[in-house]
Structure formats: C-alpha cells, structure tokens
Amino acid sequence: MSQILIRPAAPDDAALLGVIGPAAYAEAYAFLWDQPGAYAAHLATFGAEAFAAALARPRTRIWIAEVDGAAVGFLLMNLDTPDPVAARPGGAELARIYLLGVARGRGLGERLLEAAIATARAEGAAYAWLDAMAAADWARGAYAKWGFHETGRIRFEKGTRPELSDMVVMVRALD
Numbered sequence: 275m276s277q278i279l280i281r282p283a284a285p286d287d288a289a290l291l292g293v294i295g296p297a298a299y300a301e302a303y304a305f306l307w308d309q310p311g312a313y314a315a316h317l318a319t320f321g322a323e324a325f326a327a328a329l330a331r332p333r334t335r336i337w338i339a340e341v342d343g344a345a346v347g348f349l350l351m352n353l354d355t356p357d358p359v360a361a362r363p364g365g366a367e368l369a370r371i372y373l374l375g376v377a378r379g380r381g382l383g384e385r386l387l388e389a390a391i392a393t394a395r396a397e398g399a400a401y402a403w404l405d406a407m408a409a410a411d412w413a414r415g416a417y418a419k420w421g422f423h424e425t426g427r428i429r430f431e432k433g434t435r436p437e438l439s440d441m442v443v444m445v446r447a448l449d
C-alpha cells in the first residue's frame with residue numbers, strides 16, 4: 275500500500291514545486307497551445323520563482339501531496355478573492371490544483387481539496403471557487419463530484435488556441 279501524505283508547503287518547497295508544477299501542467303494542457311513563446315511564459319508561472327513569491331503572499335496557502343515520500347501534486351489557494359462572475363466577497367479561490375499524470379485517479383485531488391476547504395472554513399470564507407478550462411472534461415467532472423457547480427464562463431487570455439480558450443467558473447458554498 276502506498277503511503278499518502280497531504281502537507282502544507284514550506285518556504286523551502288519552492289524548488290520542489292517548481293519541478294512538479296510545470297510537469298503536471300504540461301502533461302495535461304500542452305494541447306491548448308500553438309504559440310511557443312506564450313506557452314513558455316505560462317510554464318514559467320509554475321516555476322520555482324513563481325512559487326517562492328506565492329509562498330510569501332500572506333493570504334495564499336499551498337498544500338503538497340506526497341506518495342511514499344515523493345511530492346506528486348499540489349493545490350494553491352488564494353483567500354479573500356472574489357469570484358470573477360458574481361464578484362461576491364468571502365471567496366476562497368482554488369487557483370491551482372495539479373497532480374502528475376501518474377498520480378491521478380487515486381483520490382489525491384480530493385484529499386488536497388479537503389485540506390483547502392478546512393482552512394477556507396477556518397478563515398471564514400463563505401464559498402470556494404475555481405475556474406477550469408472548458409475542454410478539461412476530467413477536471414470539470416472531478417469538481418462536479420466534489421460539490422462544485424458551474425456559475426458562468428470566462429475566457430483564458432494568455433495565448434491559447436482561440437477555440438480552446440473558454441473557461442468555466444465553478445463554485446461550492448462552505449456554509
């Protein structure tokens with residue numbers, strides 16, 4: 275049996291996150307991109323420097339999922355962030371949740387989510403929200419299973435193929 279651990283990230287995890295972040299993103303979403311420069315720039319937002327900056331933000335929380343001592347995924351949450359559709363206060367944004375491909379389908383995503391939801395509740399958030407690429411059936415399916423429902427659509431404006439740039443915004447009440 276594999277040993278699974280969900281733990282809060284520490285400041286010195288930036289390098290580790292900077293390895294699994296771009297890998298997990300690229301495994302799932304390379305098909306969205308046709309402009310090399312835009313893709314490279316987006317991958318850099320998953321790099322060690324970006325994680326170091328995120329870990330230093332006072333209202334950002336990151337958890338790491340480990341299997342047998344190896345980090346295989348993470349969740350990044352921004353507290354006090356209103357959703358982009360209704361702009362209601364009291365939002366906790368689940369900004370990024372990524373597992374390496376080989377670690378998907380084992381319940382790790384839900385374990386990461388539970389850790390974030392517990393903290394969001396403890397911090398007084400009224401709801402959690404996220405946006406997902408409309409083309410990512412696997413992510414939308416997971417979020418629906420985890421109690422999120424779609425509240426609107428926005429566009430991802432970072433240079434992905436226009437026909438694949440729709441995003442769904444999904445919300446889950448916490449009270």
Ligand SMILES: CC(C)(COP(=O)(O)OP(=O)(O)OC[C@H]1O[C@@H](n2cnc3c(N)ncnc32)[C@H](O)[C@@H]1OP(=O)(O)O)[C@@H](O)C(=O)NCCC(=O)NCCS
Nearest residue numbers: 302371372373378379381382383406411412413415416419
């Ligand atoms: C999205 C993600 C975090 C989900 O975590 P996970 O632990 O792998 O979740 P699972 O694969 O166990 O799926 C959970 C549920 O999602 C749904 N699901 C999974 N794949 C699906 C698909 N292709 N279509 C529809 N629903 C799907 C199912 O309801 C599934 O539950 P089940 O296995 O009991 O049927 C993970 O798959 C991941 O990191 N994917 C790559 C990166 C990514 O897309 N991140 C989201 C960015 S918005």
